Each structure stands twice: as C-alpha cells, then as structure tokens.
Amino acid sequence: MTLRLGWFRSHMSWRPQYRSSKFRNVYGKVASREHCFDGIPITKNVHDNHFCAVNTRFLAIVTESAGGGSFLVIPLERTGRIEPNYPKVCGHQGNVLDIKWNPFIENVIASCSEDASVRIWEIPEGGLKKNMTEAVLELYGHSRRVGLVEWHPTTNNILFSAGYDYKVLIWNLDIGEPVKMIDCHTDVILCMSFNTDGSLLATTCKDKKLRVVEPRSGRVLQEASCKNHRVNRVVFLGSTKRLLTTGVSRWNTRQIALWDQEDLSMPLIEEEIDGLSGLLFPFYDADTHMLYLAGKGDGNIRYYEIGSEKPYVSYLMEFRSPAPQKGLGVMPKHGLDVSACEVFRFYKLVTLKGLIEPISMIVPRRSETYQEDIYPMTPGTEPALTPDEWLSGMNRDPILMSLKEGSKKTSKLVFKTPAREKKSVVVNGIDLLENVPPRTENEVGQHSPRPGVELGVGRREWSLATAQEATAL
Template identity: 35%
Template sequence: MNFLKKLNGSGSISNQYLCLDLIRRTLMPLFDPDSGLLIVSGNGESVIDCFEVNSSEPFLSQVSHCLTDLSTRGVALVPKLALDVSCCEVLRLLQLTDNFIVPISYQVPRKAGQDFHADLYPDTVGHTPAMTAEDWWKGENKQVERVSLHPSKRPKPATPSAQETKPKDLPRGKSKEEASSSSSPLSTPSSSADPSRSPSSTSGLSSGFLPSPSQSSRAIHSMLGPSSKFRHIQGAVLHRDTHITNLRGLHLTTPGECDGFCANGQRVAVPLAIAGGQIAVFECVCLKAGDDAKIRVWQIPKGGLTETLTEPECVLRGHTEKIYSIKFHPHASSLLASSSYDLTVRLWNLETGEEVKRLSGHQDQIFGMAWSPDGKLLATVCKDGKVRLYDPRKSTLPIQEGPGPEGHRGARVVWVCDGKYLLVSGFDSRSERQLYLFSAESLASGSVASVPADVSPSTLIPFYDPDTSVLILTGKGDTRVYTYEIVPEAPYFMECSSFHSSEPHKGLCFLPKTECDVRDVEVARAVRLGKTTIEPVAFRVPRVKKEFFQDDVFPETAVWWEASLTAAAWLSGSNGQHRKISLRPKDMTPVSEAPKEAPVKKYLPSSVYLEEKTDEQKKEELLSAMVAKLGNREDPLPQASYEGVDEDEWDD
C-alpha cells in the first residue's frame, strides 16, 4: 500500500498520511515549486495523480487523476520555459512507456489568446548557472537568476555554433493541433486517455483543471523521427479459393540453414519428409543440395511436369561436406554459388557442370550469403562473427571483412539501399534476435545501426523490395511478420505495421512484382507455408484514391527473374543490367497527374465564436438574426402608404 506523508504549516512532516492505492510499487514524485503541484506515478502503473501542496489544511489536495493508455516506466517534467503560456499550460509531463515518450499537458481552463496570466506564471529558475563548480567548492552559495515567462520578456536562447548540434525545442506559442500539424505531414487523433478530476481549493487552479495528453502514442513516435509512408502497411491472407490445401508428407522440421520452401509465379517447391534432403526451385530449374555434398540439377520442361523425374540432368561435385545454401546470380544465367560445411563458397557454371571459382577465408560455418544488386560482389555472414565481402572475379579471398552478429544461432544477409548497405539478421550475445546495418564501403567500422526484434530461436529470414525500400522478415515457426522501411540515413530503420497469422508458419516466400494487384495498392505478395496448406498473403498500402495508379509506390520495376547475360560472359568481366517494366495498367491515370481538388474551407464550431464574444454581442447578433428573419426594417409597411383608404376617412 502506497502512502504520502502530509506537511504541516511549518513545512515539517506531520503524522498524517494520504493513502493512494494497494499496489506495492515505488512511487516517483515530481514537484514544481512555482505552482505547488506534485506529480505522483508508479513504475508499471497506468495512473498519474496530481496534487497541490498547501501551507494550511488540507495540506495535500488532489487536483486530477489521469488514466493513461500505457504503463509508466518513468516520468520527467519539461522545463517551464518550454510551456505554452498562450493556452494556460502550467505543467507538462513526459511519460516514458515501453515504446513511446508521451507528453501530458496540464492546463488551467481560461480563455486562450488573452493577456498573459501573471498569477499562473511567477518568475521561474532560468537556465544560466549562478556559479561554477570551483566557486561552490570554495564555499560560495548563489541562487540561479529567475526569469519571466512572459513571451516578450523571455531570455533568448543562445545561438549554437556550426559545429554544435542541439535538439530542437517543441514549438512555443502554438496550440496542440498546430504543433501536431507542423511536426507531422498527417493529422493524428488525440490520445484516448480518460483523465478524471477531483475539486481543488486553490485560487489559481479551478476545479476544471484537467490534464490532457497532447498527442497520441503514434503521433509522438512520428514527432521523434521521420515517418514512413508504409507505416500502415496491411498484410492479409487471400481468399481460400487461392489456397493449396490438404498437403501431405511435408518435411516440417527443416534445419536452420533452410528457408523452408521456394516459389515463383508458376511453381512452388516444398521439402518432403522422405530421403533426399532439401529442395529449392528457381524458375524452371530444380536443384537439390544433399547431405552427400552433391548438388543435383533437374530441368523442368516447359508446360510443367507430366511425369516423375528420377534422374537429374547433371550432378555438381566438389564440396567435401554437407552443403549449406545455394544462391543464383542475379544477372548471369546458369551461374550458381553454394556454401558448405567445408568452409568454402564455390561458383558453378550449370551449362558446363563445372566449378569455376572457390572462395575461402571463413573460419566457421557460413550462415548466409547474398549477391549485390549489380552482381559484382558476394557477401557472406559466418558463425565466426564476421561479415565478409568478396569480388569473385578478382580474388578468392575477401576484399573486406568486419564484425558481425555475436550470437552463433544463425544469420541471414541481404543488400539494401541500392547496394550501399548490408542488412544482417542474427542474434546478439544474449541470443535475442537483432537486425544490423553495415556500410558496404566500410565493414571494418562495424554496424551503423541496429534494432532489436524479440526473443525466438528461429532466424529471421529477410525479403527486401528495392522499389519501395521495404524490408519484410519472419522466421520459421513464427506468427508475426515484421515490416520496416530502410532509409540510407538516420534513423535507418522505420518500423511499420506487422502482420500476424493465426497459426505458426513454416516459411514465407515472395513472388515477382508482376503478381501484385496494383489496383488495390498491393506492394508485395508472398506465399505462406503452413502445416498442410500454402496460402497467398498480400501486403497492401491503404490509400484513398485507388482509382488512380499510385506511381509513388510503384516505380518501374526490374525484371529480376530474367537473366541479362550468360555465365561465361560474366566470368569474362561483363556486367549485365535488368530491363525495367511499368506496372501501370493502361486504363489507370497516375496519381501524380490527378486533377487538383479545390480546397474545402473548414469552419470552426460555433462554440469557438461564442466563447470569444461578450453577452452584449451575443444579444445583438441574436436580435439582428430575428429581424433578418422578419424582413428588412427599412422597407415601408403597406399601411404606411395609406393605400386602399380614402382621404376623408383619415380626417375622423
């Protein structure tokens, strides 16, 4: 049970107590000596109480009882010079939650925009120190100079030098709505906190004194950094008519090095619970990397399989131990890279069935590898805690290496931001899942940014869409799919909405961009492997004008599923480039060319106007409105013209 001790008139502690609640948590008190307000909150609670400390009975009187949406992890007061005196804000509290910092504003209900209310704002402690630390050690005692909160008398902040970078203050002299609109391109709803109040006996604070969170949690998140236009991306499983159901004999316990399954626009390949190991599919070529250190290649005929293929077209031999992963070259046809437990990466020409390169330098198991977007470099992430970069045509040893994830449970690597950065999903030293971003030009300097994910034993498998810079990750056995927008400068990671499935999935494989329904603003489509089903999942961006083609999220896309040169040409030094196509349907107009709508004039509610007028002005307006209803007072009445009456009748 939490108590607050009351003070007596002399300032000493009396034997009176104030009971707050029955929760055994430590209270965090904050006191403002200017207004005499005491803020009390408990760690882990969703209640914030405000009291006024008085010098006479009652020594402590409750002003408000605020219920917040999220549990409190910490509280702090904003300096008085940052308050908005135009709306009679006397206190502003910052609430720290698990994911957000939420400001809560305490305001006195007075008419905004009037003269400065000096009774609410006595001179407060300034920001200039009264003396140095050496002066205090010598025995001097000086008080910090007090400054006025009047807008015209406030001290001007010091201008920072070109080399200094200071955080910007919150805007002053603006209403909460104006501050929200100036900090975020989109309007945001107000917080749903439900504060309740109790009467106050002070002259400066009336019983209508209420705390109101100035922004919602989502709005504060956007205030603290740039927001992504994909932050509201929505994932949804498509209709059951598109599902493949009643699958039998699936191999659902694949090892960590396997991504689960693979698919393209026409075919899906899944591992079966029979002898033979993992299976991967790339367009019309099927490969199987076996435990016997051999890669078997089948050529699927045009039109699909009509019979069971028992003999591979060719067998690639060279590795001495179990093969870990295989990756096709993004531009060169029939060029394959494979990694093995023999700590080597080998390049194969499928047209000749020969090994053409052998890359070395790894000291432990190779977790993952990825080709650069231009196809020149190959990146690997290894269990020895290193990220390496190879230029296979120039050297068999890494041209760069740097520190990678500390954990040894698994990792994946993918190129992002047009090949400027490497994104690695792995584990930290506490076996918690982490995302790391490395500069491709300087691996030795370590990661430039990292974000934690959660605690789970499975490795996050990344998919990156270069058209939107959206990164989508999930792990085998997970029910959550993470989404981020990756930007080439701070904050680098901009978290978007997550997709949650009803049951754990065994894999998530993304299809070519041509499979997306652009009319429904679908930016990515995947197929999700369950226990007995394969379900398509669409990732859409909510937009209003869906009748227009959203060309800001659908630039021309690269046809990455088609080769641009042969393996022999690449090995001889040539570099290819994918052709690009437009996803815009012929009958849709780009939203950038949509006709501009006339701005709609917004009228404030009548209560705003009525509050700013005196009673006499209200009576005059009401009388004028009644007269206008009856007619114009300057128009003569019919009987004033004496029409229809003889002159003699008026003489009587």
C-alpha cells in the same frame, strides 16, 4: 494562460514523432482457403532454410520422404487440396536442403542436398505428370552436404552453392562445371546475398564473421568479427551500399544491425527486436525500400521502411497470425497483382496443417488506376550478361521492366544442356575431388550415387572416378 500553454508544449514533445510514409498503412491479406495449397507433407528438417521457392508459374516445396530427398512442384493455379500421390521431384539420395528457381528461365530449378550434390531440373509445361528422378545436370564438387544455392541476379546460368566443407563453388551451367571456388570461410556458411549487379557477395558464417567478398577472385574486401553477438542472416539493401543482418545479441535477444558495406568495423545501428528464439529471416524490397522481418516459428511479420538518414530503419506495422511459419517463399515483383496495389507476396509454410498460405502485402488506395509511385521500374526476366562476360570481369545492372499491364515481357530463354566431356573438377588449381573423404550415411541417405555414371546427353555426375579416368586419358 501562458503557463498552461508552455506546460502543454513541453509534454507534447515526449510523444513519438512519426515519419510521413506512403507505406505506413500497408496491411497483410491472407488468401481464402480455396486459394491456399493444402495436404502437403512439408519437411520436418530443422535446417534453417525456407524449404519453399515460388515464381510466376510454379510453387516448389520440400517434402517429407523416406529413402532420399524430394520436393513438390505445383502450378500456381492448382490450388486446394493436393493428393497424397501427387508427382514429386525425387532424384536426390539425401534430404533436400535448399531449392531456388532460375530468375530468367521459369521452368528451371536448382536443388542441393545432404548427398553433396547440386542438381538442375527442367519442369515440363503444365507441371509434373509423374515422378521426376533424372536431373538435367548433376553437379558434384563439394565433399560434404550442400546447404545453400543462389542464382546470380544479373547473369544467366551462373549458380553459387555453399557446402558444409566451408567452400562456395561458382558453377557455369553452360559447360556444367565449377569455374571458381571461394575458400575464405572457417566454418559452415549460413547465408549468401548479392548486391544489385552481382559484383559483391555478402556471407554470414558460424565462425561469427560477416564478410563482403569479390566472388570472381574470392578476395575478402571487408570482414566483421561479431564477437559479442551472432549474425545469422544478411541481405544487401539495394543500391544503398548498406547491409542488414539479423542475429542474436549477447543477452540472447533477437536483433538487427545495419552496416556500411565499405566499412564493417562497427555497425551503423543495432536494434533489439524481442526475446524469442526463432531465427529472423530478412526480406528487402528495393522498389519500396521496405524491410520485412519474419521469425521462424512466429506467426507475425514485421515491416519497416529503410531511409538514407538516421534512424535509417523506421518501424511501420506488423502482420499477425496465430499459425507459426516454418519458412516463407517470395513471389518475384513481376508476378504481383498491381490492380490490387500488392507490393509483396509471401507463401507461408504452416507445417502442422500441411498448408501453404499466400499473404499479400497491400497498399490501400482508392483509385483503381496503375500506381506508378509504388511500382517503379524493377528488375525483369532478361539477363544482363552471359556467363563468359561476367566471368571476364564485366558488371552490369539488371535490365529493368515496367509492371504496367501490357508492358510486361516474358523471357524466351531455354535451358541448353552442355556438351558431354570427361574432365577432372579442378578449380583455382585444386582438384576438388582429389582425396575426397567418404560421405556418411547421415549425409547421403541409405544409398550413395554410383561414381562416374553417365546420365545421358547433357547429364553427368562429377565424381572421383570421373577425375581419375580423365587423368588416365
């Protein structure tokens, strides 16, 4: 009997040891067809972005268009089939490459394009009734196409843009100008991510380097040369002082790596995911400490729990679907259905069907009361700093809000267009528009913007002609 018990214990020790977690049974629930968005001509552009942005009021999707770039803005309650002639935002002269909603003003969205511009749009209440061609602000500072835009997480009206000229520009939209330039990259920037208070910026680049940058000075604090593998995407893991990257190993397998933001000499862990070729998009929920991995062209979404001790990353489960995803939009936390114990919501772009599917990640709970353990205080809709405060060196954590019904507050901020001035675009002592090489047809589409055109009160187009005119004055 003793011998048999010893044999049993020794063989049981080989079984995997599962961690106890309240999120082990999280499952994905796809919305019914009538609650999806159908008939949308989703862009066929191969740029590695999501082409989708969502907030509590609107869903924005980059669309296929001829002779320029455009995107749809649809009120969330306007589900079902979208008519072919539905109004679009269509002011860009080149393909739209990225769109992001302002986190503090829900009807303001930023877009960037192959026409080398960044534009700020103000969507009217109730959505568009006709095509919108005039932006509130047209911002020209990059000499080549602009591939990424990101809003600062705690400061209102601070926008970051990354171009194919290898530069990151920081725009103060209160004055409508770039105020800082980060010029430490030697190739195209692939991804940008902020830490919790926005004092640090992490970037991945085609030069196979991962960088942690102090954005106001442009100083590189940490840098990792990933010679044996390629990093594509990076995300800060909340307040843990850790970063997670997705990329490709030397054996061409998809992998993730965990890094200490204060020491990028070696990753804390590296883990291979699979042998597929699609880009892995990481999404991190700091409230639940859950990491979601979604592959471009895959139909599945894996999710993990991030811990403070080894093995740091623990696999939970996988949502599976036969329909491949081109990109994914994510609903802000204050837009989730807490009565259904929803902890995350994706908006999945299915190109072949022209379909946008909402996918809710739900924690199964029997009780219908508010679950405080899965809904801690979360960053809200109020900015913690003004642009001048942040640019002067101040840092402040996000202003938190409760997701409990009756305690939610909506921001009352409105976008104010800056006063009209004529200035040369000079950042860090460099005139960004001096000796700008002409943009090619591939970068701007069939028509180039007219240089130095005034676009009405608060709207203007920064160009070489404007800079020369300002110098003459």
